[in-house]
Amino acid sequence: xxxxxxxxxxxxxxxxxxxxxxxxxxxxxxxxxxxxxxxxxxxxxxxxxxxxxxxxxxxxxxxxxxxxxxxxxxxxxxxxxxxxxxxxxxxxxxxxxxxxxxxxxxxxxxxxxxxxxxxxxxxxxxxxxxxxxxxxxxxxxxxxxxxxxxxxxxxxxxxxxxxxxxxxxxxxxxxxxxxxxxxxxxxxxxxxxxxxxxxxxxxxxxxxxxxxxxxxxxxxxxxxxxxxxxx
Amino acid sequence: xxxxxxxxxxxxxxxxxxxxxxxxxxxxxxxxxxxxxxxxxxxxxxxxxxxxxxxxxxxxxxxxxxxxxxxxxxxxxxxxxxxxxxxxxxxxxxxxxxxxxxxxxxxxxxxxxxxxxxxxxxxxxxxxxxxxxxxxxxxxxxxxxxxxxxxxxxxxxxxxxxxxxxxxxxxxxxxxxxxxxxxxxxxxxxxxxxxxxxxxxxxxxxxxxxxxxxxxxxxxxxxxxxxxxxxxxxxxxxxxxxxxxxxxxxxxxxxxxxxxxxxxxxxxxxxxxxxxxxxxxxxxxxxxxxxxxxxxxxxxxxxxxxxxxxxxxxxxxxxxxxxxxxxxxxxxxxxxxxxxxxxxxxxxxxxxxxxxxxxxxxxxxxxxxx
Numbered sequence: 001x002x003x004x005x006x007x008x009x010x011x012x013x014x015x016x017x018x019x020x021x022x023x024x025x026x027x028x029x030x031x032x033x034x035x036x037x038x039x040x041x042x043x044x045x046x047x048x049x050x051x052x053x054x055x056x057x058x059x060x061x062x063x064x065x066x067x068x069x070x071x072x073x074x075x076x077x078x079x080x081x082x083x084x085x086x087x088x089x090x091x092x093x094x095x096x097x098x099x100x101x102x103x104x105x106x107x108x109x110x111x112x113x114x115x116x117x118x119x120x121x122x123x124x125x126x127x128x129x130x131x132x133x134x135x136x137x138x139x140x141x142x143x144x145x146x147x148x149x150x151x152x153x154x155x156x157x158x159x160x161x162x163x164x165x166x167x168x169x170x171x172x173x174x175x176x177x178x179x180x181x182x183x184x185x186x187x188x189x190x191x192x193x194x195x196x197x198x199x200x201x202x203x204x205x206x207x208x209x210x211x212x213x214x215x216x217x218x219x220x221x222x223x224x225x226x227x228x229x230x231x
Numbered sequence: 232x233x234x235x236x237x238x239x240x241x242x243x244x245x246x247x248x249x250x251x252x253x254x255x256x257x258x259x260x261x262x263x264x265x266x267x268x269x270x271x272x273x274x275x276x277x278x279x280x281x282x283x284x285x286x287x288x289x290x291x292x293x294x295x296x297x298x299x300x301x302x303x304x305x306x307x308x309x310x311x312x313x314x315x316x317x318x319x320x321x322x323x324x325x326x327x328x329x330x331x332x333x334x335x336x337x338x339x340x341x342x343x344x345x346x347x348x349x350x351x352x353x354x355x356x357x358x359x360x361x362x363x364x365x366x367x368x369x370x371x372x373x374x375x376x377x378x379x380x381x382x383x384x385x386x387x388x389x390x391x392x393x394x395x396x397x398x399x400x401x402x403x404x405x406x407x408x409x410x411x412x413x414x415x416x417x418x419x420x421x422x423x424x425x426x427x428x429x430x431x432x433x434x435x436x437x438x439x440x441x442x443x444x445x446x447x448x449x450x451x452x453x454x455x456x457x458x459x460x461x462x463x464x465x466x467x468x469x470x471x472x473x474x475x476x477x478x479x480x481x482x483x484x485x486x487x488x489x490x491x492x493x494x495x496x497x498x499x500x501x502x503x504x505x506x507x508x509x510x511x512x513x514x515x516x517x518x519x520x521x522x523x524x525x526x527x528x529x530x531x532x533x534x535x536x537x538x539x540x541x542x543x544x545x546x547x548x549x550x551x552x553x554x555x556x557x558x559x560x561x562x563x564x565x566x567x568x569x570x571x572x573x574x575x576x577x578x579x580x581x582x583x584x585x586x587x588x589x590x591x592x593x594x595x596x597x598x599x600x601x
Binding site: 127143 | 292390
């Protein structure tokens, strides 16, 4: 076995975190992406900018403010305490909340682009064929925008797996709770255990490459199948 | 206010007032108040930008006018308190460009409609629609594997299979080249005889309208400029739409005689009759015949020494100037029917033509249209 006990725990934790975040982001992000794709509202600009902020901010900035917000005095902290829960920093769910913000643009933007590319016409056609708004979403928008949703899921997942700065700020370094793969690698390097660092870091490169390869392969097949919009 | 407004069961009453906030940008407001027949094909005719597509979208509920009132064959779809969303309106809609779902095959697209159909599925109807549109052989293909004309035929079939109470067609031929148009027109003509729901057919092509419509609404800059039966509106010489090279009238006539030696058929109007090329229609059948204004000439006396077969005794109803200053348009009445002649101003002067005069109309060419 090339991975140690601790490595496997970190990998398991990372996968659990990335899966949870991806599922939640698809659920939360789709309505936001829908709204952004359709709205003519003045709020579109500010909301788009907010969604895109994690793309440009250092993870430490996001981590810092989320740490304050989730702390005993912060609004998220107050909320969790009122709900009878503990505060979130240095817990798995703290990481989940932080990752939701951090990976949000990677999920929302591909979905928004896909829905914008669809245009209004397929929705109008569905309406003239008696499909109500929900039915229209599941029978027309979802299948037609599938490449966008796939891209969103893959990027959201991969980006959460690759997270480091925010994790360190929010989660610290608690084995089995917040010590994800990237933190584990950091620990190895700090301890000058380059051999173990190589194993995990190399695995990360291989994993990320394969995920992206699969994504682009999928997109190519979709294009070849003639899944062009608006036919 | 209007006093006696009866809600006839078989009419479409549509009153829309749609104003865009930025009229300067979009160019027009829609302001129509219409009662249209609840049967047959009614053409919504106008140039691009006349508001005809917007009008159709209002009927479908795809646009929400500030003020709207819509009753379709007795059912209220919209008034100040009600706005039935599109998916609750029992309509079929054929968009200008084919609008098939790209992720479904032709058959999948039809199944989408059948699953949501207003009435229970009937396999006879399915077979009839497939046969009418002649799409049996292409059902397994995806939209991107179909030609423009094939896609549009599938789209029409899909709109029929939802079993609507009204069919709305927004320039279904406009995105096709003229060869494909000629390819689809017969299918649309077939619709008229196989479908018993009202069809609103938006078009900017007088040729299509002439071949398909029973009634016509002319829109210009968001307003109705003329409305009535096709025969009536096309015979009006005061309308700019009839002011073109291809202007002509449509008449209904009965086939009363077929001459097999010369391949001709004799058509009888309320008074008078004409010979046209035999179209193969049955004796006794009522057909539509088109007579272009430029194919009608006038004479003060009947001739027996002319190559022209058809001469009708008519009365001059009105004379109007043409856009072309050297030409005039003459509205002629005989029995219940009108024809229009387009002559030079010089001929009008030389023959001293005046409204009320009895005169002979020579028809150089007339054709049965379907």
